[in-house]
Amino acid sequence: MERRRQARGERRMAEILDAAADAFAELGYEKASTNAIAARAGISPGSLYQFFPSKEAVARALADRFVTDMRAAHASAFGGADVAGMDLGELLDLVVDPLVAFNLANPGFKALFARPDMPSALAESSQPIQAAMLGQVESILDARVPGLAPADRARSARVLVRVFQAMTPLVAAAPEEERPAEIAELKRVLGGYLTSLSA
């Protein structure tokens, strides 16, 4: 049932997603009304529904865009590095810095993915990226802490991802000059946990 889009329409869709990202970041998912999103995009409510059948579809499309961008940013920073033989500090810099930068550059990201009350379809959208991240963290764990049982490795990966997600808002909320210190603490938490696992 794909609809034929004009170039103008594709542009509008991108603008709507930009507006939705703004609104979600500022108001949260529930309080960001479709009328408000449309107003931020400079269009009428009816026009929004010409491109997306529902608010949830807008969120899903935005989530997909975030996932794509995130994967690109992460892959480009990760490009075939020697995870096993690397200094722990170097590894943390390599992994954490681009992810933090992505989160800072896309304030709407966590509003979509970190909410406990999101519609189930959104959780489906976020599942691939979550699984991909967990997988990558598990492969790092495999290289750095070889003796780990699979169940323990999966649990530790969940812990690491969770801690990262929890600390990111702290970094984002800190004033500009405090950010390096907050990022250092984030790396200290992750590094401390990793060394504790190896012991």
Next chain:
Amino acid sequence: MERRRQARGERRMAEILDAAADAFAELGYEKASTNAIAARAGISPGSLYQFFPSKEAVARALADRFVTDMRAAHASAFGGADVAGMDLGELLDLVVDPLVAFNLANPGFKALFARPDMPSALAESSQPIQAAMLGQVESILDARVPGLAPADRARSARVLVRVFQAMTPLVAAAPEEERPAEIAELKRVLGGYLTSLSA
């Protein structure tokens, strides 16, 4: 403007808070409508408003009750222990276990305090307990990591509290038989960070 309450009324108020805790835990703050809370308490919407002037007042009263209970649970477990001379594992058990138990026993707690979109008046209610917890964590830090500058100590306390808050839902979501392992990971994260601070 205090209103005279009968014993029956006081009981009703407690029942309403119980119902609100249930509803907030299950549906989240926004989706827990006042009519739903009243229905769970077995009363009519009008009756609810005889005891609380607004939904926010219900949440504030519930938050106050949580704060009181939490403080009691925490103080009783903390009763004048030798924080400085203690083994790190012992210290973590002493501090973490009662807090985890409280969070598991009160599922509505995090629904009220962990939401980024709560009304500002609720944030005021949660501020005393947050400040108290941060203060206690800072005093522990003072004893265990003496060389820390005040700003760093405050930052580290924020990190520790944040990590705890982030891990608790992981513990709560885990199946019963996995909980000890999840709690062990929580302690490992906190312990790893603390030892990394001392180094």
Next chain:
DNA sequence: GATTTTTGCGAGCAATCGCTCGCGTTTGAA
């Protein structure tokens, strides 16, 4: 027993939500 206050009800109000509909304008293909 008489009176006031508290407790209790549930229909329904005003506001807001996601979303639709009717109709006009612009665009691209023929």
Next chain:
DNA sequence: TTCAAACGCGAGCGATTGCTCGCAAAAATC
């Protein structure tokens, strides 16, 4: 140039929200 399809509008629908109001039963006070 024609015409169907895509784009665009904004009033407003049906549902839901937090909350009110008029009125009745129960309890406390006299």
